[in-house]
Amino acid sequence: MEVIIQPNPEIAADWVSRVIAAELRARPETVLGLATGSTVESVYARLVQMCRGERLDFSRCRTFNLDEYVGLSGSDPNSYRHYMNQHLFSKVNIDLRNTHLPDGTAADLAAECEKYERLIAGVGGIDLQLLGIGLTGHLGFNEPLSAFRSRTRVKALSPLTLVQNAPLFSKPDAMPRRAITMGVGTILDCRHCLLLATGADKAEIVAQAVEGPMTSMISATALQLHPRCVVVLDEAAASHLKATDYYRWIFENEPEWEPFRSQKQGDIPS
Ligand code: GLP
Numbered sequence: 001m002e003v004i005i006q007p008n009p010e011i012a013a014d015w016v017s018r019v020i021a022a023e024l025r026a027r028p029e030t031v032l033g034l035a036t037g038s039t040v041e042s043v044y045a046r047l048v049q050m051c052r053g054e055r056l057d058f059s060r061c062r063t064f065n066l067d068e069y070v071g072l073s074g075s076d077p078n079s080y081r082h083y084m085n086q087h088l089f090s091k092v093n094i095d096l097r098n099t100h101l102p103d104g105t106a107a108d109l110a111a112e113c114e115k116y117e118r119l120i121a122g123v124g125g126i127d128l129q130l131l132g133i134g135l136t137g138h139l140g141f142n143e144p145l146s147a148f149r150s151r152t153r154v155k156a157l158s159p160l161t162l163v164q165n166a167p168l169f170s171k172p173d174a175m176p177r178r179a180i181t182m183g184v185g186t187i188l189d190c191r192h193c194l195l196l197a198t199g200a201d202k203a204e205i206v207a208q209a210v211e212g213p214m215t216s217m218i219s220a221t222a223l224q225l226h227p228r229c230v231v232v233l234d235e236a237a238a239s240h241l242k243a244t245d246y247y248r249w250i251f252e253n254e255p256e257w258e259p260f261r262s263q264k265q266g267d268i269p270s
Contacts, residue, residue: 001229002254003210003247005238009198010042012234016130016196017046018260019230021056023128023192028060031120033129033182033190034088035066035140036080039198040132044087051092058094062123064116065101066131066140067181070154073105078169102152102180113152113180120186129190133197136160137205137218141181144217148225150183184222193229195220200236207240 006012020043023030034040050056065080074081081101089099100119106112120126131139136158142150143158156178157165166172187193197206209220210231216222223229238244251257 001210001224001226001231002250003231003233003238003241003244004251004257005233005235005244005247007235009039009234009236012196012198012232013040013042014046015260016040016194016232017043017050019194020047020128020130021050021054022259024056024058024061027127028057030061030127031123031125032061032063033066033126033131033187034063034084035130035132036083037132037134039196040130041087043130043196047088048091056092058092061094062098063094063100064120064126064182065099066129066187067179068102068104069176070104070109070178070180071176074101078175079104104176104180109154109180113154116152116180116182117186126190128192128194129187131187131193131195131220133195133202133205133209133220134161135164135201135205137209137220139184139187139195139219139222141179142184142187142219144219146184146216146219148188148214148216148222149185151186152180152182154178155181184216184219188222188226191228193223193226195223195229195231196233197231197237198234200239202237203240206231206233206237207242211242 006015051058065084068080072079076082089096102116103112136144141155141157143155162175166175169175208218212221214221214224
């Protein structure tokens with residue numbers, strides 16, 4: 001794992017979007033794993049800008065989202081399909097047939113989960129998985145006690161997740177109590193994981209995820225097992241970490257990050 005600390009949320013999101021853009025430019029047929037939530041909205045806004053202004057090409061890439069609410073169809077404004085269409089897919093030159101989310105309205109949810117795993121395997125796996133982190137430490141909707149070897153399945157949402165996400169629903173009581181989510185094992189199989197967290201409310205869970213002991217009570221601690229995982233934070237989200245001097249030193253000295261080192265937004269070559 002590497003931890004990269006940027007001065008503010010905008011620069012952190014810009015940094016993440018530059019990494020995704022570099023991957024897309026190097027391999028236009030890349031398979032991207034995508035996430036939802038307010039944190040990654042600015043990543044998508046930046047990717048849209050790059051598609052329009054810098055000819056970033058999405059026409060050949062394939063995407064798989066982490067999760068979808070059970071019972072919400074893609075046309076529901078609170079569904080993650082709707083979120084993805086609104087924030088990214090309708091604004092870039094992606095072929096919608098290459099974009100995948102689990103179907104939360106499937107009659108047979110277990111079969112839908114197995115189908116999703118097969119679809120991912122069928123394209124050779126996910127190259128780069130974008131992640132956020134929930135207040136429970138969940139990745140996707142892998143709530144506390146999700147097995148590190150879990151695969152795509154239905155999970156009941158925790159009370160804390162209901163508190164965090166219900167305000168996004170026009171009728172908070174209408175928030176589904178369950179979701180289909182890639183498993184922790186599915187996420188660990190991705191070739192490269194890129195987690196973005198910003199803001200002081202994430203500082204404590206980020207510190208536990210990065211520096212705490214691995215535990216299925218906090219799914220994000222499983223990322224400590226991943227051979228290529230980068231955690232990108234703003235100063236506020238990094239504020240409870242103990243070894244920040246070490247993380248900054250690594251970032252300054254790893255040749256891999258040379259093109260990404262500039263601190264000023266807009267200076268970073270794509
Ligand atoms: C939802 C998603 C997660 C995401 C989380 C973070 O719960 N299922 O994949 O990480 O939101 O949300 P936010 O960025 O709004 O804090």
